[in-house]
Amino acid sequence: MRVAAADAIPEAPGRLEAWLEAGHHGEMGWMEDRRDQRADPRRLWGEVRSVVMLGMNYAGEGDALAMLAHPDKAAISLYARRRDYHDVIKGKLKSVAGLLAARGGADVKVFVDTAPVMEKPLAQAAGLGWQGKHTVLVSREHGSWLLLGAIYTTAELPADQPESDHCGSCRRCLDICPTDAFPAPYKLDARRCISYLTIEHQGHIDSSLRPGIGNRVFGCDDCLAVCPWNKFAQSAQETRLALKDELDGLDLAALAELDDARFRTLFAGTPVKRTGRDRFLRNVLIAIGNSGRAGLAASALPHLRDPSPLVRAMAVWALGRLDPAHALALAPAALEGEGDPQVRAEWRALTPGTEHAA
Numbered sequence: 001m002r003v004a005a006a007d008a009i010p011e012a013p014g015r016l017e018a019w020l021e022a023g024h025h026g027e028m029g030w031m032e033d034r035r036d037q038r039a040d041p042r043r044l045w046g047e048v049r050s051v052v053m054l055g056m057n058y059a060g061e062g063d064a065l066a067m068l069a070h071p072d073k074a075a076i077s078l079y080a081r082r083r084d085y086h087d088v089i090k091g092k093l094k095s096v097a098g099l100l101a102a103r104g105g106a107d108v109k110v111f112v113d114t115a116p117v118m119e120k121p122l123a124q125a126a127g128l129g130w131q132g133k134h135t136v137l138v139s140r141e142h143g144s145w146l147l148l149g150a151i152y153t154t155a156e157l158p159a160d161q162p163e164s165d166h167c168g169s170c171r172r173c174l175d176i177c178p179t180d181a182f183p184a185p186y187k188l189d190a191r192r193c194i195s196y197l198t199i200e201h202q203g204h205i206d207s208s209l210r211p212g213i214g215n216r217v218f219g220c221d222d223c224l225a226v227c228p229w230n231k232f233a234q235s236a237q238e239t240r241l242a243l244k245d246e247l248d249g250l251d252l253a254a255l256a257e258l259d260d261a262r263f264r265t266l267f268a269g270t271p272v273k274r275t276g277r278d279r280f281l282r283n284v285l286i287a288i289g290n291s292g293r294a295g296l297a298a299s300a301l302p303h304l305r306d307p308s309p310l311v312r313a314m315a316v317w318a319l320g321r322l323d324p325a326h327a328l329a330l331a332p333a334a335l336e337g338e339g340d341p342q343v344r345a346e347w348r349a350l351t352p353g354t355e356h357a358a
């Protein structure tokens with residue numbers, strides 16, 4: 001934990017504004033709402049004088065990208081293969097905030113993604129680390145594996161020294177990105193980021209971005225995992241955030257069979273639950289389409305009649321990649337009964353001679 005003054009991020013409003021103006025937030029309309037309050041703690045709470053930032057290590061053991069070598073299995077990002085961090089961090093922040101209030105009589109407010117707060121620039125100002133070229137906070141002790149939370153307080157606490165940038169000439173995170181989501185160092189176009197596409201994006205995923213998603217069905221760790229500063233990270237000790245081994249290496253074929261109830265049970269209490277079954281199945285079918293395993297075509301077939309157009313559309317796409325002849329044979333009859341424009345477009349894209357995502 002480190003402390004920043006409430007006025008320590010004067011460059012944040014302009015940078016947030018530029019990001020929003022460029023449309024890099026995609027459909028995250030909530031990033032536009034209350035933008036003044038997000039970029040300046042004093043706009044959110046007039047009395048705030050200091051911000052206590054918490055960084056919580058969530059490093060795992062071994063290679064975070066190991067699952068990418070198994071295209072018939074699901075890669076779920078490291079933060080999501082465990083209990084939702086928000087409650088755990090909030091609990092810790094509340095106990096510190098309680099001490100601040102009890103000892104100094106200060107007013108306190110605790111935030112973990114619950115209010116418009118720019119956690120990364122505040123954490124840099126407090127000296128927890130620096131925003132790397134991948135835009136995430138990197139620390140010399142924990143590499144890129146930190147989750148953040150904030151306490152705003154009326155107490156005038158002595159501020160810590162801000163951390164400076166230690167990226168140097170490195171650009172590993174920029175070069176590894178499978179969907180080319182960095183228009184420049186320190187700038188992320190969320191609309192191209194697999195984390196955004198698989199977690200936040202509500203609708204159909206553009207066909208040009210689907211191949212880059214590979215088997216990443218929830219979030220993406222590539223830019224974090226290649227950061228050389230990770231070599232100093234110790235694996236996380238917090239037992240309440242222990243990795244759930246049962247979520248590592250799940251078969252895509254098994255995930256394709258999830259109905260709503262089984263989806264909720266499997267991912268209960270984890271961040272994955274947030275997408276809901278339909279969006280998750282959309283992601284799973286993209287992974288199936290990317291797998292190159294013809295045997296997985298059978299897992300896409302039943303979803304051609306799924307009630308959700310999101311799922312149906314990606315079933316068509318996956319089948320078209322794994323078994324194009326079969327998909328083409330089914331297309332005429334399927335098109336007759338199909339009312340959803342996107343699903344119709346996916347069927348039409350299979351027609352020989354027209355552009356096909358594969």
Ligand code: B12
Binds near residue numbers: 149
């Ligand atoms: C919106 C959001 C997303 C969006 C957009 C990500 C983004 N980079 O903004 C999406 C859905 C893509 C996303 C993805 C992920 N997220 Co997220 N996300 C957030 C959220 C809610 C807001 C971030 C924000 O304010 N973005 C707006 C832009 C303007 O801010 P920015 O990236 O800081 O942009 C700065 C740079 O552009 C910089 N800049 C511009 N020009 C220049 C030039 C120079 C020289 C410099 C130095 C800087 C600079 O200035 C801007 C303002 O400071 C925060 C929680 C929070 N409340 O802060 C979590 C948060 C950032 N996410 C987090 C995580 C873990 C992830 C993922 C790793 C999850 C995953 N495994 O899939 C990925 C990482 C992807 C990536 N490379 O960023 C953590 C990161 C922890 C950390 N160590 O930093 C946070 C802090 C949540 C938390 N409480 O722990 N996320």
Ligand code: SF4
Binds near residue numbers: 134195219222224
């Ligand atoms: S999380 Fe993945 S897709 Fe998003 S910027 Fe990083 S490497 Fe690219």
Ligand code: SF4
Binds near residue numbers: 134174226227229
């Ligand atoms: S991979 Fe290199 S450029 Fe990217 S954040 Fe880490 S040190 Fe910086």
